[in-house]
Structure formats: C-alpha cells, structure tokens
Amino acid sequence: MATQEIKKQSPKVYIDRPDHLSGGHRLCAGCGAPVILRQVLMGAGDSPVVVSNATGCVEVSTTIYPYTAWKDSYIHSAFENAAATISGVEAALISLKKQGKVTEDFKLLSVAGDGGSYDIGLQAISGALERYHDIVILCYDNGAYMNTGFQRSAATPKGAWTTTSPVGKVRPGKNQQRKNLTEIAIAHNIPYVAQASPHNFRDLIYKAEKAFAVKGPAFLNVLSPCPRGWRSKESDSIQLAEAMVKSNYWPLFEVENGVYKINYDPKKRKGAVADWMKQQGRFRHLFTPENEWIVEETQEMTDYQWERLKAMEEATARFAPQEAAEAQEPAE
Amino acid sequence: MAQTEAKTLAITGNGAVSLAMKQVDPDVVAAYPITPQTDVVQNFSQYVANGDVKAEFVTAESEHSAMSACIGSAAAGARTMTATSSAGYALMVEVCFVAASMRLPIIMTTVNRALSGPINIHCDHSDSMLGRDSGWLQIYNEDAQEAYDATVMSFPIAEHKDVRLPLMNMYDGFIISGAIGPLKPLSAEQVQEFIGQAPDYPRLLDAKNPVTMGPFDGLHGWYFEQKIAQNIAMDNALDVIQDTYDRFYELTGRRYEHLMKYRMDDAEIAVVVANSAAGNARAIVDKLRNEGIKAGVIKLRTFRPFPVKQYAEALADVKVVGVMDRADSFGAPGGPLYMEVLTSLYQEGQCAKAVNFIYGLGGRDVFPQNIEDVYRRLDAIAKGEQDAPRERVYVNTKGM
Numbered sequence: 001m002a003t004q005e006i007k008k009q010s011p012k013v014y015i016d017r018p019d020h021l022s023g024g025h026r027l028c029a030g031c032g033a034p035v036i037l038r039q040v041l042m043g044a045g046d047s048p049v050v051v052s053n054a055t056g057c058v059e060v061s062t063t064i065y066p067y068t069a070w071k072d073s074y075i076h077s078a079f080e081n082a083a084a085t086i087s088g089v090e091a092a093l094i095s096l097k098k099q100g101k102v103t104e105d106f107k108l109l110s111v112a113g114d115g116g117s118y119d120i121g122l123q124a125i126s127g128a129l130e131r132y133h134d135i136v137i138l139c140y141d142n143g144a145y146m147n148t149g150f151q152r153s154a155a156t157p158k159g160a161w162t163t164t165s166p167v168g169k170v171r172p173g174k175n176q177q178r179k180n181l182t183e184i185a186i187a188h189n190i191p192y193v194a195q196a197s198p199h200n201f202r203d204l205i206y207k208a209e210k211a212f213a214v215k216g217p218a219f220l221n222v223l224s225p226c227p228r229g230w231r232s233k234e235s236d237s238i239q240l241a242e243a244m245v246k247s248n249y250w251p252l253f254e255v256e257n258g259v260y261k262i263n264y265d266p267k268k269r270k271g272a273v274a275d276w277m278k279q280q281g282r283f284r285h286l287f288t289p290e291n292e293w294i295v296e297e298t299q300e301m302t303d304y305q306w307e308r309l310k311a312m313e314e315a316t317a318r319f320a321p322q323e324a325a326e327a328q329e330p331a332e
Numbered sequence: 333m334a335q336t337e338a339k340t341l342a343i344t345g346n347g348a349v350s351l352a353m354k355q356v357d358p359d360v361v362a363a364y365p366i367t368p369q370t371d372v373v374q375n376f377s378q379y380v381a382n383g384d385v386k387a388e389f390v391t392a393e394s395e396h397s398a399m400s401a402c403i404g405s406a407a408a409g410a411r412t413m414t415a416t417s418s419a420g421y422a423l424m425v426e427v428c429f430v431a432a433s434m435r436l437p438i439i440m441t442t443v444n445r446a447l448s449g450p451i452n453i454h455c456d457h458s459d460s461m462l463g464r465d466s467g468w469l470q471i472y473n474e475d476a477q478e479a480y481d482a483t484v485m486s487f488p489i490a491e492h493k494d495v496r497l498p499l500m501n502m503y504d505g506f507i508i509s510g511a512i513g514p515l516k517p518l519s520a521e522q523v524q525e526f527i528g529q530a531p532d533y534p535r536l537l538d539a540k541n542p543v544t545m546g547p548f549d550g551l552h553g554w555y556f557e558q559k560i561a562q563n564i565a566m567d568n569a570l571d572v573i574q575d576t577y578d579r580f581y582e583l584t585g586r587r588y589e590h591l592m593k594y595r596m597d598d599a600e601i602a603v604v605v606a607n608s609a610a611g612n613a614r615a616i617v618d619k620l621r622n623e624g625i626k627a628g629v630i631k632l633r634t635f636r637p638f639p640v641k642q643y644a645e646a647l648a649d650v651k652v653v654g655v656m657d658r659a660d661s662f663g664a665p666g667g668p669l670y671m672e673v674l675t676s677l678y679q680e681g682q683c684a685k686a687v688n689f690i691y692g693l694g695g696r697d698v699f700p701q702n703i704e705d706v707y708r709r710l711d712a713i714a715k716g717e718q719d720a721p722r723e724r725v726y727v728n729t730k731g732m
C-alpha cells in the first residue's frame with residue numbers, strides 16, 4: 001500500500017482491529033510497553049505477525065512458560081540480537097515464499113527496550129537497517145534497564161537516578177545527556193523512521209501502519225513510561241508521556257524518505273521539563289540549589305533539539321513528493 | 333553399493349565445502365567472513381550473484397548476528413547454514429547455546445583456527461573445543477573429501493526427529509581449507525536425494541499455528557528437564573549418525589564411523605588424533621609396523637556426542653594410548669580430547685596407560701618426525717623402559 005493512503009483514523013476504526021497481544025501478561029500496572037505493543041500491532045491490522053523480542057521486561061512478562069500472551073508467532077533468542085533474529089526470519093520468509101512453501105503474508109516486528117536498542121543491540125539494529133530487510137524495528141524507550149533493576153542506559157536522561165548512576169555525595173545521578181537513537185536510525189537512509197508516544201494513540205497507530213506498509217526497514221522509537229524505574233505513580237504514566245511530549249522533550253515526528261515532518265507542534269512550548277521531572281522520583285535530587293543546573297541544561301538541550309528539528313523539517317520539505325505533501329493532514 | 337562414477341576434482345577444502353553448500357542449496361545462509369573460512373562465504377556469494385542457488389544470503393554485520401539470523405531463519409522453518417572460524421566462532425558462542433536449546437538443526441562449518449590472543453590465524457582446535465558444551469553435534473574431518481561428505485551427511489543427522497540439534501563440521505584451517513586435494517563429488521541430484529526434505533516441525537511462519545519460541549523459564553522452572561532432553565537427543569544422535577554414515581556408504585563406497593581405526597586390530601600402542609594430522613600418524617604407523625612395533629591410529633570423527641563405548645572397545649587391548657590434542661584446557665588435567673578418552677576408559681572399567689600430547693597450537697608444524705617421537709615414547713612406555721608422564725607433553729615447542 002502506498003503510504004500516502006495511510007491516514008490517521010478515528011478511534012472507532014482502530015478499536016475494531018484485532019488485538020495481537022492478549023491480556024494476562026505480567027507487565028506492571030502503569031507500564032507503557034503493553035499499551036505501545038497493542039497500538040503498534042493494531043498497525044499490522046489483520047496480517048499475521050512474527051515478533052522477535054529482545055531480553056527485557058516485555059519478554060519476561062509475556063512469555064512465562066508454559067504461558068504466552070502472544071497471539072502471533074514470537075521468538076526470543078537473546079538480549080542484543082532481536083534485529084538480527086528478525087533478519088533471519090525475513091530471509092526465511094523470502095526464500096520459502098519463492099519456493100511456495102509459505103503462502104501467507106507476514107509482518108515482521110523486532111521489539112527491544114532502550115537497553116536492547118541504544119546500547120547492546122545497536123549493532124544488530126544498524127546491520128538490519130543497512131541490509132534493508134522488510135521489517136519494523138520498535139524500541140520502547142523507558143530510559144533504563146528496567147528488567148534488571150533500573151540500571152542506566154544511553155537513553156537515561158541526564159541527572160536521573162538509576163542503580164548504576166546512583167545519587168551520592170559527589171554524583172547527582174547520571175552524568176551524561178541521552179543519545180539520539182532516532183537520528184542514528186535516520187542516518188541509515190531508510191524509508192521510514194518515527195518517534196511516538198502512547199498518549200497519542202492515533203498518531204502511534206498511524207505511524208506503525210506506515211512502518212509496516214513501507215517496503216524495506218522502518219524504525220519506531222516510542223516513549224514508554226515506567227512507574228517502577230521512574231518512581232512515579234502508575235496512574236500518571238500516560239499523562240507523564242503527554243507532558244514529556246508537550247515540553248518538546250520527546251517530539252512526535254516522522255521521517256519518510258529523508259523528509260522530516262513534525263506531527264505535534266505546540267507552537268509555543270507547553271510546559272517545561274521541570275514539570276514532569278518533579279513528578280518522577282528519579283529526578284527528586286535535582287531540585288536543590290547545587291543540582292538545579294542539570295534541569296536547566298536539560299531544558300536548554302530540549303529547546304535546542306526542538307529548534308534543530310524544526311530546521312530539519314523546513315530544510316527537507318522541498319524533497320517531499322508533491323501529491324504526498326497535499327495528502328498530508330494538518331498537524332493536530 | 334553403487335560407486336559414483338564422478339571424476340576426481342583438485343580442490344581446496346573450502347572449495348569442496350562451498351560446492352557441497354551449493355549442491356545442498358539451503359533456504360538461507362547467514363554468515364560473516366573470517367580467515368581461514370573466508371572463501372566459503374565468498375564462493376557462496378558468487379553462487380548467489382550468479383543465480384546458481386535459490387538461497388537467501390544474509391550478509392550479517394557480525395558473527396553474533398549471523399548466528400542470530402540463523403536462529404531466526406531456522407525457527408521460521410528454513411534449512412539454514414553458516415560458516416566461521418576462531419574469533420568469529422567465539423563471538424557466536426552465546427547464541428550457539430540458544431540455537432541448541434531451541435533444537436534448531438542449523439549446519440555450520442567451523443574451519444579450525446586458533447583463538448586470540450595473541451591473534452593468530454593458523455590452525456588449532458581451540459575454537460571448536462570452546463563449544464564442546466554448547467549442545468551442538470561436532471564432527472571432525474581430515475581432508476576435503478571428508479569435509480564435503482560430512483556437509484552432505486549433516487542434514488539427515490541434524491534434522492532427524494530424534495535428534496534435532498545443530499551440527500558443526502570441522503577441518504583444519506589452511507592445511508585443509510586452503511590446500512588443494514582430491515575430491516570425488518556427488519552430483520547435485522544425488523545430494524538432493526540423500527538429504528531429502530527436512531521433516532516438518534512447528535515454525536514461526538505458520539499463520540494458522542502461531543508459536544512462541546524461546547520463552548522465559550523464570551517461574552515454573554523446566555530448564556533442568558529441557559537440558560536433559562538435549563542430552564537425550566545427543567544420545568540418540570549416536571545411532572542416527574552411524575545410520576547416516578552407513579547409508580552414505582551405500583551411495584558412495586566411502587565408509588565412515590564415529591572413530592576411524594587404522595591397524596588397530598592387534599595394536600599395543602595407539603594414538604588418538606583429530607583432523608589432518610591423522611595422515612602423518614598413519615604413515616608413521618606403517619613405518620613402525622615394518623619394524624614389528626604393533627602401533628595403530630584412532631582418528632576422531634564424532635566428538636559430540638562422544639562415543640564412549642566405541643573408544644573403550646577400540647582401546648581394550650592397547651597397553652599405552654597417546655592422546656594428541658590440538659587445543660589445551662588451561663589448568664585442567666589435560667587437553668579436551670585426552671579428558672574425554674580417559675573418561676571413556678574409566679567408565680568402561682579400563683585403565684590403559686595414557687599420555688597427553690599437546691601439539692600444533694597456533695599452527696605450529698607437526699612433522700612426521702614429531703609423530704614418530706610420540707610413538708617411540710609410547711613404545712618405550714609399553715616396554716617398561718619409561719614411565720608414563722602424568723603431565724602434558726608438548727610437541728615441537730621452542731626452547732621449552
């Protein structure tokens with residue numbers, strides 16, 4: 001399907017789509033990951049899917065033997081290799097289809113947390129994107145290695161407390177700003193890259209649908225609240241994701257064949273990073289005179305990244321295919 | 333028995349194995365190049381480029397990803413192959429265990445090369461010996477013909493319903509991989525007929541019967557029983573391998589056994605050795621036999637599963653056995669092969685004298701004279717002129 005035909009639908013349309021992940025999995029209350037997975041898999045519609053999953057919260061909570069929450073075929077083999085594993089599934093699919101040994105169409109999805117994507121799995125993801133497999137690679141970014149007890153990752157925000165960036169007399173949590181994995185994915189010159197958040201489910205499902213529809217690799221980076229690791233209230237998860245988006249910390253945008261499009265533009269920034277930081281215990285120590293500079297630096301970084309993103313949107317607009325530009329919906 | 337009429341090719345070990353891969357024409361190959369395996373990957377790339385094979389070729393960005401892609405492919409239901417050596421194998425090892433535990437019959441060629449460090453590109457067996465506990469079937473091959481034959485025979489063994497384990501075939505880096513030797517190939521049709529279709533088993537690419545593979549064993553705990561099942565499959569493999577060897581004999585007239593005995597019938601001293609050094613050992617045995625010394629050779633083929641009974645039987649009347657290891661196990665009682673052979677004897681209640689010779693590490697030459705020295709020493713021990721050393725004996729070292 002041409003991606004231009006894929007539009008954001010009303011919630012009614014999405015709600016009627018089959019649920020690929022059943023209830024009864026054991027992810028925590030308030031966890032963003034199962035919400036994200038449901039939304040992403042709604043993007044696959046009726047198609048059967050093969051899911052390749054890295055070691056992490058999703059894996060340990062959805063496949064506790066002899067139970068499985070997956071209605072599709074699913075494989076977990078290790079922590080760093082979900083993208084490499086799905087590469088092999090894709091090769092098998094091509095080969096067996098050519099020989100008539102498989103007749104159905106499958107959508108192929110690789111799923112990993114930020115640890116399995118930004119850090120240990122980065123090489124496998126990069127290799128898979130470069131080889132141009134027809135796959136979707138999803139990162140649910142909860143900003144730390146949550147499964148193993150909240151250790152820092154390259155996606156952990158600066159200043160955040162984690163168990164390997166603890167707060168002590170001489171260290172105020174994590175020392176470094178985050179890595180920008182979405183930009184790294186874009187640098188692979190693949191057909192589709194998008195950043196999304198589960199609070200805006202229409203945007204996320206629409207992006208997943210596009211990601212599955214393009215020929216070749218697509219990468220989705222989705223913000224995933226984690227009450228345990230963020231030290232936040234379970235009931236706040238979706239609202240926190242929204243606040244992080246509205247402060248421009250986690251912009252919603254997509255890059256199709258190199259053309260940037262911001263999907264949510266608050267025009268004037270709504271709220272500051274400090275607003276949602278205050279609601280998360282992992283940042284509690286930052287609101288002191290000695291540590292406040294980290295909040296300020298994060299705000300500056302956020303504003304800079306946002307301006308840069310807007311500049312990218314402007315700079316790449318002229319490469320957009322004409323009809324596609326017309327077909328695009330106005331941003332909400 | 334129908335001997336093949338094929339003419340003999342002059343070909344390298346890697347050329348022979350590439351040819352076998354082309355004739356097998358698996359569904360998927362995922363691999364990464366490393367000396368001395370590289371020609372295998374290059375040759376296969378050329379077959380793909382020429383349209384000679386139907387296989388999908390995943391040019392992975394590392395061996396870890398190559399093996400991971402093999403896992404995905406085999407789990408999806410595709411016949412899957414790869415090849416590696418040394419550091420590449422070491423990089424794969426984490427997921428090699430996963431492949432075996434998922435019971436995926438992936439076929440891998442491991443061209444033996446020393447593990448780093450120091451980095452060394454030459455032959456020894458430290459790479460494949462690293463994987464001896466990984467749950468893969470392991471078959472060691474002396475020359476290009478054996479490596480070719482083993483590649484073809486791998487499929488009915490690994491895919492057999494009572495086995496379903498990944499299998500790796502070894503041969504010596506450079507000595508065999510790069511040196512030209514004779515090969516009597518089968519025709520592609522013979523290969524296809526011999527390997528047949530892989531039996532059906534649950535696979536990812538079955539929309540009507542979706543399957544969860546590699547689930548978490550955290551709370552209910554079947555890990556232990558799952559490991560026992562892997563061992564049962566290993567036990568089953570002993571017969572399946574021999575049956576496959578026998579069927580191959582019917583086709584080609586080339587006879588294979590778990591261990592290959594040379595002049596062992598009345599042997600009083602014997603050497604157990606793997607891969608290319610076996611040829612030198614046979615030549616020395618011929619020489620010693622002319623002197624009236626009752627010497628023999630046992631060439632290792634099947635290392636996993638280890639054919640305990642066959643070793644015990646073959647060594648039942650031997651007074652002194654020398655086990656030659658081309659890999660060491662630092663701090664252990666001896667090299668890996670030595671420990672397996674001794675355990676086999678002990679399990680069968682036998683106690684021939686045994687000496688462990690470590691040779692050829694990092695490609696150190698093993699000359700006929702070195703092997704003759706080994707036999708002379710065993711002979712002296714057998715005659716009571718020397719005691720059997722308990723320590724390892726290092727062969728052809730410099731200033732040590």
Ligand SMILES: Cc1ncc(C[n+]2csc(CCOP(=O)(O)OP(=O)(O)O)c2C)c(N)n1
Nearest residue numbers: 055056057079113114115116144145146147
């Ligand atoms: C090679 C390897 N190293 C380390 C681990 C331990 N480990 C398992 S899951 C995990 C963290 C996962 O973090 P992430 O990818 O962010 O996913 P999340 O747990 O947050 O869902 C770690 C460190 C492992 N299983 N394998």
